[in-house]
Amino acid sequence: MDATRSSPLVAGADDPNRRFLQPDIETMPREQLRALQERRVLELVPAAYENSPFYRELWSAAGVNPARVRSLDDFFELVPTFTKDDVRAYRDRTGDPFGGLLQVPTSRLTSIMTTSGTTGMPELVPEIWETAPPLPACSGRDLWELGVRPGDRVLVPPGAMRGFYDTFYQQMGLVPIYLDGWMGQGAEIIAALRRFRPSYLQLLMPTVLEFERLEDAYDLREAFSSLKGAAFAGQPLGAALAAKVRDEWGIELFTYSSAGDTGTAWECREHNGYHLWEDFVVAETLETDSLRAVPAGTVGELVATDLDNNAAPLIRYRSGDLVRIDQERCGCGRTHARQWIIGRLGDETIVQGRPVVVGQVWKAIETQNETHDGMFQIIRESRVVDQLRLRVGYQPAGGVDLDDLRQRLRSAVTAEVGIEPEIELVPVDDLVARSSSVAKFPRVVKA
Template sequence: MSGPANPQTTVDGAACEFLEPEVECASRESIRADQEAAVLDLVAFAWDNSPLYREHWGAAGVSPDDIRSLDDFTTKIPTLTKAEIKAYRERTGDPYGGLLCVDPKTLTSVTTTSGTTSAPELLPEIWTVAPPLPAVSARDLYAHGLRPSDRVIVPAGAFRNYWDDFYAALGVTPVFADSWLGQGEAMLRAIRKHNVAYMQVHLPAIMEFEKLEAKYDLREAFASVKFFSFAGQPMGAALKRKVTEDWGVKVVTYTSAGDTGTAWEGPDFDGFQLWEDTMLPEVLDTVTGEPVGDKEIGELVATDLDNRVAPYIRFRSGDLVRVTRKSSPIGRTHARMWFAGRRGDETVVDGKAIVVSDVWQLVETLPELSDGMFQIIRSDGPMARLRLRVGYAPERTTDLADLERRLTEVLESELGVGVDLVLLTVEDILQYSSSVAKFPRTAKE
């Protein structure tokens, strides 16, 4: 990585610096030229080394000889789904689903996807100093203010990867702490003692801090913190206001870049940044399969450009997104993305399609439920009524029966369907989490 540039612009009056300005602000022409070169190399490499791609492309009548340009790639190489990877795995017994392009003995680590939307997929990697998954976030961490000599919380154990050497390469000092359930006070002590500047948080950690509001001045406790990063299901608007306004902590959300890496909110909070030197994003109409226009909603189809271990190539993510390649307000030239939902997110109740966001905005209007914790319970057959698990804060709840009545009235009035509720404490509903950072908003009974 090159050294940081001078401030490029200002965000809310503060100077914003880029870690790799020559990359982050590259011309669109150079970005496309580099992508084309990377794609042509990737196609030949995957054909020679991946049994899945050789079989999948061969069945479509395509070989590397047919791919001479980026346009050839996006029009001739067939897309790939998780279902096709799973089918290959089940048919052949290959745990990597035919994607692995290297000798397994050379792998440094094997982690997995979160498993929120489907069964977890293996993520094999080869790395020396910094694992690829964390390293792709370096530009984003720097832009939000992380600097050498800062101290950062590292969750004990393997949280999606090994971050220690990556943080050391950035010049920051890791502070190891258990940030899972029941560790709220210990986390506050660690932040105060070590003047922590940054940490990853997930919903359970935020809930732990929220329980301590009456006992601690959280604005004072988080005085050293430059920002939290947050991933998993989106934080509700009410809870985010509490963290940012009452506690005084900036929250930077990151999400999946079509399972090829991560995409982070930029300093201007205007979309999630896709780094196009590491991945090629396409957005396709879910019916026609044709590319959609700038900022039009379609399915994200992602290709790993920097992965020669087990690359996803024209991978259908299932994410419904809007994407623009217009420069951001702070001068970055790589694509930005806005998340619109998941294919199949709708739950049909009594003939009416209900989406997660419809329920979310209604649930968090009640003070006892401002954490926005709920799950839509789906069944295999037709649903005549909307069934929900909803998490309430005991310290803000005095009458459960009254809460159930008020919530039912709001939901039925606004959604136009019958509603059946199960109220659980926030702590109890978190037991339905699918991983340390993921709380699925829909679940099968």
């Protein structure tokens, strides 16, 4: 396990005024980053071929000889990509719960977590670590950038999905306050904010929606006044709700996303893209239907390779995320690449021969006061359909004329997309409750 991830406070903690937690790494020249990546890839490939039955089978079928991989360029040219479905197929065929990815005896594992399960059944995530679990520890730099410092209190929801954050917060010198952040707990969270005055809060969509319902009963700006910032994960907030959190509640929100299931990628104070930690991951953007890299700065599918996972690394994993990546130095001074999430591969729906994307529908849904939260789902059995069917969550407070709202939404969506939709209206709480994942809200569903 790489020391920079297992011990996130190896540098910087002695000076709380320092901008970067690990300045030598976060501002490393790009040629040094590439050399570091190449060194780790050349260690990774032979180990995976020898110890992982999934990679040995996949690469042998592609005629890959690990000894021929002598550079990053060789790696990109020779090693095949794979998808989550490939791992599931191997698991179903062999009964291996780790899908053939595990390359160490289970006795060496420190913990086994799971993915969120947003796109299917949760996948097992075996881990080896010494002082803190890999996923939370890789966000140490991001929390430092947010402004969190040793001695600060942090309010966070406990969870089983990639959970066990205790040791990480201890390594950061923080005081965690665990509180249920799911639906119906808004008043309790506000009480905890007022009592403990934390510097940091982890938000999920249900929490934000709960706070919105409590606006008339509490002074939310006062309740949030101790925060240096708050994190938000999962599906991004729509423009209207994000503006409310920022401007009315006074919270500086730092959103973060997945780095192709190898870790996380967070916004910095510039709020201009999500930083990929390239000492932990090699990030490529490829055409969705080929192995060809897309031109720099254009949209492609994120293909990720774990560089510090000694248990079950993902190697040229096709994430299904459509992203744009920029390797120019960020305004914050960091040299690691940033990504912008455009959408998910397969989320585009073809209706009567016309492509419809989630963002178009979202923009229309936000225009109505009752649905400005932007909570909706596209319902489809296949990618190509004859009818655009939407399930839209509305705020029922104050009484809502559903027929009138349905007609206004139908007009807004038709104007934006060019297709008249069929709309099912449900209270927003009921819609959120249908999500199978605590981390993400699925925008495209079958029923």
